[in-house]
Amino acid sequence: EVQLVESGGGLVQPGGSLRLSCAGSTFTFSSYWMSWVRQAPGKGLEWVANIKRDGSEKYYVDSVKGRFTISRDNTKNSLYLQMNSLRAEDTAMYYCVTTGGYWGQGTLVTVSS
Amino acid sequence: QAVVTQEPSLTVSPGGTVTLTCGSSTGAVTSGHYPYWFQQKPGQAPTTLIYDTSNKYSWTPARFSGSLLGGKAALTLSGAQPEDEAEYYCLLSYSGVGEVFGGGTKLTVL
Numbered sequence: 001e002v003q004l005v006e007s008g009g010g011l012v013q014p015g016g017s018l019r020l021s022c023a024g025s026t027f028t029f030s031s032y033w034m035s036w037v038r039q040a041p042g043k044g045l046e047w048v049a050n051i052k053r054d055g056s057e058k059y060y061v062d063s064v065k066g067r068f069t070i071s072r073d074n075t076k077n078s079l080y081l082q083m084n085s086l087r088a089e090d091t092a093m094y095y096c097v098t099t100g101g102y103w104g105q106g107t108l109v110t111v112s113s
Numbered sequence: 114q115a116v117v118t119q120e121p122s123l124t125v126s127p128g129g130t131v132t133l134t135c136g137s138s139t140g141a142v143t144s145g146h147y148p149y150w151f152q153q154k155p156g157q158a159p160t161t162l163i164y165d166t167s168n169k170y171s172w173t174p175a176r177f178s179g180s181l182l183g184g185k186a187a188l189t190l191s192g193a194q195p196e197d198e199a200e201y202y203c204l205l206s207y208s209g210v211g212e213v214f215g216g217g218t219k220l221t222v223l
Binding site for chain 1: 151153158159160161164170200202204209210211212213214215217
C-alpha cells in the first residue's frame with residue numbers, strides 16, 4: 001500500500017520557521033512530481049508548491065515566494081518544505097501529494113503568538 | 114495568478130446525473146491545463162478521482178468521468194450515490210507558473 005507520511009507541523013510564533021517532511025513508501029518516489037497543498041481551517045484547498053521528479057524545476061504560489069522552499073531527496077523517498085517568516089495566514093493543514101494520485105494525511109501548522 | 118472557478122454548490126437526486134465544471138480566468142480550459150478532480154469528505158484528506166482531463170485511477174468509481182465541455186473542464190457523476198455527497202475540487206496547471214485549485218463545489222445528494 002502506498003504511504004505518504006507528513007511530519008514537522010506544530011505551533012510557531014509569527015516570523016518563525018518550520019520544516020515539513022513527507023516520507024513516501026511502496027512506490028517509485030522519483031517517478032512523480034510532488035506537491036505541497038494546504039487547507040486553512042474551514043477553507044478550500046490551496047496549491048502551495050511543486051517540484052519536478054529530479055528537483056530541477058520548482059514552482060510556488062505567489063503568497064509564499066521568497067519565504068518557502070520545496071526540496072526533495074529521492075535517495076530517501078522524501079519531500080520537504082522549509083517555511084520561513086511564517087504568518088498567521090499560513091495556518092493550515094499541509095498535505096503532500098503525488099501526481100500518481102496519492103495524498104498524505106497532513107500535518108497541522110499553526111502560526112500564533 | 115489565474116483564478117479557477119467552480120459552482121459553489123449543486124444538488125443531485127440519488128441515481129441522477131450531475132456535471133460539475135471548472136473554468137479559468139485566462140480563457141478556455143484545454144488538455145494542456147492537465148485538469149485534475151478531487152473529492153473531499155468532512156474530516157478526511159482529499160482523494161484524487163481524475164487526472165489529465167479524463168483518466169481514472171484504479172480506485173475511481175466508474176460512475177465518475179472527466180471531460181472538456183464548452184471551454185471548461187467537467188466532472189460528470191452518473192448514478193449518484195449517497196456516499197458521493199462531498200466537496201469536489203478541480204486543479205489546473207499553468208505552464209511555467211504553477212497550479213491553481215478551484216474554490217470547490219459542495220455536492221449534495223438529496
